[in-house]
Amino acid sequence: MHAQKGEQAKVPLNAIVVGGGIGGIATALSLGRRGHNVVILESAPKLMEVGAGIQVSPNMGRLLDRWGVAYREKATLLQQIDIRRWQDGSLLACIPCNPAHGDQLTIHRADLHNALIEKALSLPNVQLLVNSHVVDVNFDKTEVILADGRVISGDVVLAADGIKSNIRPKILNDNTIKVQPTGDAAYRITLSREEMLAHPVLRDMIDQSRATRWIGPGCHIVAYPLRNHELFNVVLVHPDRGTVDDMWTIKGSKKDMIDEYAGWDERVTQIIANVQDDAVMEWKLNLYPPLRTWTKGSIALLGDACHPMLPYVAQGAAQAVEDAGALGAILSSISSKLDIPAALQAYQSSRKERAEQVQQSGKLNRIALHLPDGPEQLQRDEMFRLAMQGNSESPDRWIDEKTRKILWEHDAEEAALKTFQEYQNKHSRVANL
Template identity: 50%
Template sequence: MAAALGCGLAGHQVLVLEDAPAIGEVGAGVQVAPNMVRILERWGVKDVVIRESVSLTESYIRRWDTGKLLGIAPINKSFGDQYVVHRADLHKALFGKAAALPNVKVRTKSTVITADFDAPSVTLANGEVIRADVVLAADGIKSRLRKQLLNLEEDIPIPTGDAAFRVILPREAMESDPDLRALINTPRGTRWVGPGRHIMAYPIRRHKLYNMVLLHPDTFGSEESWTATASKQELLDMYAGWDPVLQKIFNLIPDQTVLKWKLCTHEKLETWVRGSVALMGDACHPMLPYVAQGAAQAVEDAATLAVLLSSLESAADIPQALRLYQIARKSRAEAIQGMSQTNRNTLHMPDGPEQQERDAKFAMISTGGENPDKWGDLTIQNFMWNWDAEKAAREVVEANCKGARVRSRL
């Protein structure tokens, strides 16, 4: 939907082919980092996205068993606000703005099965063939078109061995307890870190909901899905012995409301593009949640494509524009994928000397010390949050297209 909005605002005729039977709410909380906010503001959709958001001011890091405060990391506002929202609110804002454009159409119940990379065209499950000037494949980590684009006999996402529970609690359930009321009232992210596991939690929807993502070994054979559910008992067993404050939260969770999500990754791809077809989002760079950049990187893809596809002399130049998209995006997205995996290892350290050394660093954050949590590290934040995807796209055009037909008409 971000690609539809970006390209639609640039004046292109856009058709979105959506597999789902209807557009509805899905998922839980998501972080809207400054590098995404920058794009949303230019598209005129920022105010709608953040209307029901919370702007985090700090992050607390707590020990897993006692809840002891290990460190406090202020949110660096020099790059902009770090908003947290319900994923459905982000999607609704993008969808509403894009679908309102006269040159953007959205079709549900339209499952794409194959693509012709040169025509280009796609074939739907019902046999319908749809032609276009360019095809952008945003079909996720289980992408069908990625397998075709790379001529792979098998293309199966790689399980990381981890999974996540997702939980959302309403304000009414928490406000009678002073410990829990403080959690939902304060614009703060809280991490509980422990052996092989960690929890990230924060309020969303203007403090009306409390969102939690609980990451742990995948011992239950979780499904790679946004809608699979777990039993409450699975969660209680996985986090037995954790902070008593967490146990109070867990006791409030209604059964059958816990979402579970298998964390998978994918090997780096040789290419993201073929002919007039390009992969984007999780189809080419699935992100683990440990630095909270999955949504932001997909929106950066969209913004880059919107800029480059608006820099053409003619449709014949689309393959060249898509090659520039890969130049602009691939190394950055893959670097952030690597940071996420590194951060997972840091947050999930077993108790022992390395964990004690890490915790000593957490204690020094508020005095300017290094933050072992890459999400809160100033150097990493500068790399992730200070990036301007549209500016980078224009620079790629200027650096690679001297004398070529693709021109910077921006």
């Protein structure tokens, strides 16, 4: 009999989670609630999640709800998504959020992070160590070595150490990852409720429960309310002019942003005009290739460490939380610590192809959104109209009903258990031959 989605671990493990971001804390919670002992190692002196808004799509919300994470009080429920033309803001498509898939919410990244931390650290078997920077791993002994010389050993090491993972090159035996620039960079800005209300053209937008996507030549913008309509979150994707390197986010220039979106819908130019000069952040959007493997022995990668997502389909945090759910389900189903490497292989089988498909759909989505004005763009805009009548796939994967079904109706815990069951059946057949 395999474990139910919330069942306690048959063999409680000592798990080391490297990284205290959303993926790491979600993994600690997923394991901790099933009875494993978890230590989270965070390199920073205190846990901080920066950034701005993210979307809680139903595939992520389903797991958070099941795990009892109190995130909803800080989230904003979206009722529809508008797609608008860059120049005059005319409506190309207006897609209601179909509650059949589950709720689609937006949340400030820090609010989600805090809700996860609160829930995970309320468990007596989950502890957090800050100032704990992992520099090396020992695969034979399943232990991590910290910058200050401490060595911490466990039964399993789960690396949620992000896009600049220290553990990834050790698993792959390779320090080089051939990153492919998408050609885009993105500005991230947040406006306060007061700033939005001060302008007649923006006033409506702060109180509406909708996300807006403007699309134009080489650029697109996504905007939605956060924190119960107290904040307005805007991400502006534009051609990378070589101003940003691969490092995290850097301060962007308001002047460049004004120039980039000159001639756009008045709502866009007003949003930009209202940004404080020093409140513009910019980051380069790179596509990361699929990895050969996510696991080695009793050590595995998750989240951005193995599948960094582009923001074009709003699935970055969701896919990391799915990884966490899959790990919790599979590692709670094993009947001996000797099965950990096999369980991690099953985790990879259950997650790798899906996460990589989501990565790729982001790349494809960019092309459709950024068409220059002309015959192809007119054809695309007609497809939006037909999609609203149910007669075509939407050119924007984020609102395409078929893509939503694949993304949003997925239950990562259920899928993981099914994969693990198949894995065990196959191996017991081989053993009996």
